[in-house]
Amino acid sequence: MAMQMQDLQDLYVHKLQDIYSAEQQALQLMQQSVGMVQSPELRQGIEMHIQQTEQQIQRLEQIFQKLGQQPGGEECEGMKGLVQEAQKLMQQDASPEVLEAGMIACQQAVEHYEIAGYGTARTYAQLLGDQEAVQLLEQTLEEEKMTDEKLTQIAQQINVEAMNA
Secondary structure (H helix, E strand, O other), X not given: OOOOOXXXXXXXXXXXXXXXXXXXXXXXXXXXXXXXOOOHHHHHHHHHHHHHHHHHHHHHHHHHHHHOOOOOOOOOHHHHHHHXXXXXXXXXXXXXXXXXXXXXXXXXXXXXXXXXXXXXXXXXXXXXXXXXXXXXXXXXXXXXXXXXXXXXXXXXXHHHHHHOO
């Protein structure tokens, strides 16, 4: 059953539920893909982001608790598509270097999607005057941006290896 969306508060809760679903899906994807990675730097990066994502999910749960809302109830279709793309890639008969280059691209698409979602949610929280949520969402937003930058750095090396594979 679709929830009624009458005002910004409703849209905000909907957005948070969407992000919550996206984070859960992204977490599963990282847990699936970490074992397929040979590059120690990339594996370490994914493992670190798995731990970070678990904390980010807890932050969202903290916000839901304060709002008196349930975190579940939405399935994020956007993230579902990104996850399916990554899973399709992982099934390809690719050299390790090429697979890793492709996986970084998928992971960055996930990061960019999350950055967009958290940016929107933070803006809504600001407008609604929820300073505590603003700070929690801002913290996660900064982490997502840092992860994206780290992936860009790792990609510079791995893309060259893929080119020479």
